[in-house]
Structures are given as structure tokens and as C-alpha cells.
Amino acid sequence: xxxxxxxxxxxxxxxxxxxxxxxxxxxxxxxxxxxxxxxxxxxxxxxxxxxxxxxxxxxxxxxxxxxxxxxxxxxxxxxxxxxxxxxxxxxxxxxxxxxxxxxxxxxxxxxxxxxxxxxxxxxxxxxxxxxxxxxxxxxxxxxxxxxxxxxxxxxxxxxxxxxxxxxxxxxxxxxxxxxxxxxxxxxxxxxxxxxxxxxxxxxxxxxxxxxxxxxxxxxxxxxxxxxxxxxxxxxxxxxxxxxxxxxxxxxxxxxxxxxxxxxxxxxxxxxxxxxxxxxxxxxxxxxxxxxxxxxxxxxxxxxxxxxxxxxxxxxxxxxxxxxxxxxxxxxxxxxxxxxxxxxxxxxxxxxxxxxxxxxxxxxxxxxxxxxxxxxxxxxxxxxxxxxxxxxxxxx
Ligand SMILES: Cc1cc2nc3c(=O)[nH]c(=O)nc-3n(C[C@H](O)[C@H](O)[C@H](O)COP(=O)(O)OP(=O)(O)OC[C@H]3O[C@@H](n4cnc5c(N)ncnc54)[C@H](O)[C@@H]3O)c2cc1C
Numbered sequence: 001x002x003x004x005x006x007x008x009x010x011x012x013x014x015x016x017x018x019x020x021x022x023x024x025x026x027x028x029x030x031x032x033x034x035x036x037x038x039x040x041x042x043x044x045x046x047x048x049x050x051x052x053x054x055x056x057x058x059x060x061x062x063x064x065x066x067x068x069x070x071x072x073x074x075x076x077x078x079x080x081x082x083x084x085x086x087x088x089x090x091x092x093x094x095x096x097x098x099x100x101x102x103x104x105x106x107x108x109x110x111x112x113x114x115x116x117x118x119x120x121x122x123x124x125x126x127x128x129x130x131x132x133x134x135x136x137x138x139x140x141x142x143x144x145x146x147x148x149x150x151x152x153x154x155x156x157x158x159x160x161x162x163x164x165x166x167x168x169x170x171x172x173x174x175x176x177x178x179x180x181x182x183x184x185x186x187x188x189x190x191x192x193x194x195x196x197x198x199x200x201x202x203x204x205x206x207x208x209x210x211x212x213x214x215x216x217x218x219x220x221x222x223x224x225x226x227x228x229x230x231x232x233x234x235x236x237x238x239x240x241x242x243x244x245x246x247x248x249x250x251x252x253x254x255x256x257x258x259x260x261x262x263x264x265x266x267x268x269x270x271x272x273x274x275x276x277x278x279x280x281x282x283x284x285x286x287x288x289x290x291x292x293x294x295x296x297x298x299x300x301x302x303x304x305x306x307x308x309x310x311x312x313x314x315x316x317x318x319x320x321x322x323x324x325x326x327x328x329x330x331x332x333x334x335x336x337x338x339x340x341x342x343x344x345x346x347x348x349x350x351x352x353x354x355x356x357x358x359x360x361x362x363x364x365x366x367x368x369x370x371x372x373x374x375x376x377x378x379x380x381x382x383x384x385x386x387x388x389x390x391x392x393x394x395x
Contacts, residue, residue: 045116069247076248081206083248138169159209180230290325308391320368
């Protein structure tokens with residue numbers, strides 16, 4: 001067993017760290033003003049991050065899935081809004097197209113996404129359907145060589161800036177979740193409109209919004225997989241998105257920890273650094289435990305992706321654990337900072353607000369718990385996927 005990162009991993013980590021550090025100074029103001037910057041996303045693309053684990057033949061850097069985790073971790077060390085781009089563009093959309101797309105779809109959509117020339121996201125959630133995916137109301141009716149798509153999507157990351165949306169809707173409602181299909185929808189298609197959600201608790205330097213599809217004509221060529229594959233596609237995309245959320249949470253936990261350790265060594269009470277007090281030490285020790293265990297789960301899941309093993313259970317566990325660790329570390333970091341942690345003077349209040357959302361999106365805490373319990377009780381047993389994530393092949 002080898003726990004070392006390779007030289008290639010260390011290089012991509014360093015380059016993600018230096019990119020994220022270069023945008024870090026803008027984050028507090030963007031967070032305060034609830035603004036996002038499309039240019040930053042395009043620069044991520046120019047630097048090769050958006051296609052980090054997409055094979056070179058499809059415009060990517062051809063690195064492995066551990067590298068995807070490392071970029072996510074370093075981005076979220078600076079701000080969750082940066083990592084969210086990796087989650088929706090690369091994890092939930094590009095890897096889904098790599099798994100399920102036709103060669104024509106890969107050339108037309110995946111290549112510009114991997115090169116960072118077109119921004120992509122994933123549109124599943126609706127005003128009346130989140131965890132209960134089969135409750136979505138979006139419909140796609142066949143009409144000659146097209147589908148007519150109508151419906152509303154809600155809480156979609158990058159809704160107001162993405163160029164293309166991997167969208168889920170019913171082609172046959174009578175079949176339940178087996179009647180859901182997946183489509184690539186371009187912003188330019190007539191009938192697509194979007195807007196932003198304001199006053200979110202966290203990820204305020206990132207865009208989250210809604211999409212309205214008003215009788216949008218989607219070419220048949222944009223159906224991903226077959227009619228009725230949509231639920232399976234949505235779930236397999238989540239295996240990849242959750243991995244980036246989990247890896248990002250390790251970064252957020254480390255940022256909270258670093259801030260706590262630095263503060264504990266400067267702030268004095270009762271004549272000593274607060275780090276000398278055992279109850280403060282306990283908070284720090286718990287952070288160490290959480291970060292180390294989250295990291296092990298995350299990179300085990302990344303390794304499983306590299307070797308081509310089904311990893312739904314491991315990725316869900318990593319996501320559940322790492323997001324809770326990040327939440328707890330941010331909370332304890334505020335505690336260690338006392339009132340200063342409660343102010344905008346230190347970044348830890350932003351970490352705390354940002355950490356909270358990851359326990360809701362890409363499967364709530366409760367959904368992750370149900371997944372683990374169902375595996376443990378034998379109510380769920382994975383069969384190999386019909387369209388696996390390609391095993392990593394070094395070039
Ligand atoms: C910042 C942010 C970004 C997002 N980005 C995207 C995106 O890019 N694309 C996208 O499609 N969606 C996105 N979402 C939506 C997110 O994935 C959903 O909000 C999430 O899946 C939960 O759905 P819901 O909010 O409808 O909650 P509900 O499903 O209504 O759940 C409400 C509560 O009930 C619990 N619950 C529900 N069912 C059960 C059950 N069977 N057993 C026990 N408890 C249960 C839940 O755990 C939760 O606590 C985003 C959300 C946020 C906050």
C-alpha cells in the first residue's frame with residue numbers, strides 16, 4: 001500500500017494552490033457583495049483545471065482522478081465557490097458525458113468543456129423535487145427529430161453563467177424513475193432563461209440560480225444515453241460530483257484548522273497562549289482526527305476510480321464524512337477565535353457558512369446515511385454500471 005502522492009500529484013496540487021492563491025484576495029469582497037466572476041472560471045479552463053482528468057483525446061490534461069481531488073481540495077482551501085466549479089462542470093457534467101455521451105456529443109460538447117471554452121453545469125433539482133428525484137416535473141415530449149422540453153430547475157450552480165446544462169426530464173412519466181431522460185441543453189436554445197438566487201447562507205462568491213425551459217426544442221442528437229437512462233446517468237454523475245465535494249471539504253477543513261492553530265498561538269488569556277489550554281487543544285486534536293480520516297476516505301475513493309472499480313458506497317461515505325468534518329472544523333475554528341471568529345475580520349465565519357451547504361447538495365446527510373445503511377443491511381448491492389467511468393490510463 002502506497003500512501004504517497006506521486007510527483008505528478010504534487011505538481012498539480014502546487015499549481016492549483018498557486019492559481020487559487022492568486023484569486024484569493026478578491027474573495028472576501030465578492031462574498032460580501034454576492035458577486036461571481038465568469039472570468040475566473042474561464043481562467044481555470046485556460047490553466048487546464050477544468051479538464052484535469054479528461055483524457056487528452058477529448059481536450060483534457062489526461063491526469064488521474066486523484067488529481068481531480070487535489071485540485072478540488074486546493075480550490076476549496078481558498079473558497080468553496082472555486083471548488084463548486086470543479087464539481088458541477090467537471091464532476092457532474094464532463095465526466096458524465098465521458099461515460100455516457102456519443103462520440104459526436106463528446107466532440108461537440110465535452111472537448112470545449114475540457115478546454116474550458118464552454119462552461120457546463122448539471123440541472124436536476126426543481127422547486128418540488130430534490131432528494132426525491134422521481135418527483136421532477138420537467139417533461140420532454142418527442143416531436144419529430146426533437147424533444148420539446150418544459151420545466152423549472154432550481155438551486156442550480158452556475159445557472160446564470162453556464163453555456164450548457166445537463167438536464168433531466170421525463171420522456172415517459174408512466175414508467176416512474178425509469179422514464180427520466182438526460183439532455184444536453186445549450187443556453188442559446190430558444191426558450192431557455194435563467195436567474196440568480198440571492199441571500200444564500202454561503203457560497204456567496206459563486207453563482208446559484210434557476211433555469212426555466214419554456215418549450216425548448218432540443219435536437220434528438222442531444223439525448224444522452226437512451227430514453228429512460230436519465231436516472232442512472234444522474235446517479236452515476238453524482239458518484240463523481242460527490243467525490244469533488246468530499247475532496248473540497250478536506251481543503252475547507254484544513255483552512256479552518258490552519259486558521260485555528262495560527263490564532264491559538266497568538267491569542268493569550270490567563271498569561272499563556274490559548275493553545276496551552278487543554279480544552280482548546282481538544283478542539284484542535286478533533287480537527288486533526290477529522291481531517292486525517294476524511295483525507296483517507298477521499299483518496300481511497302479516488303484510487304478506486306483510477307483502477308476502475310465501482311465506488312458509489314465509498315464516495316458517498318467520503319462525502320458524508322468529509323462534509324461533516326469540514327462543518328465541525330469551521331465551527332470549532334470560530335470557537336477558538338472567540339468573538340473575532342464571529343466577525344468578518346477573519347475568514348472562519350465564511351468557512352462556516354460555506355461548509356453548511358455541502359451537507360445538503362449532492363445528497364443530504366440523511367441521503368448519505370440511508371445509502372450506507374442500505375449497503376450494510378444488504379438491501380443494496382451494486383452491479384457493474386453499464387457505462388463505467390473509464391479506468392485511468394497513464395499516457
Ligand atoms: C448551494 C447549492 C448548490 C446546488 N447546486 C445544485 C446543482 O448544481 N444542480 C442540482 O441539480 N441541484 C443543486 N442543488 C440542490 C441540492 O442538490 C438539493 O437541494 C438537495 O438534493 C436536497 O433537496 P431539497 O433541497 O429539495 O430537500 P428535500 O429533498 O426536500 O429534503 C428536505 C429534508 O428532508 C430530508 N429527507 C428527504 N427525504 C428523506 C428520506 N427519505 N429520509 C430521511 N430524510 C429525508 C432531507 O435530508 C432534508 O433534510 C444545490 C443546492 C445548494 C444549496
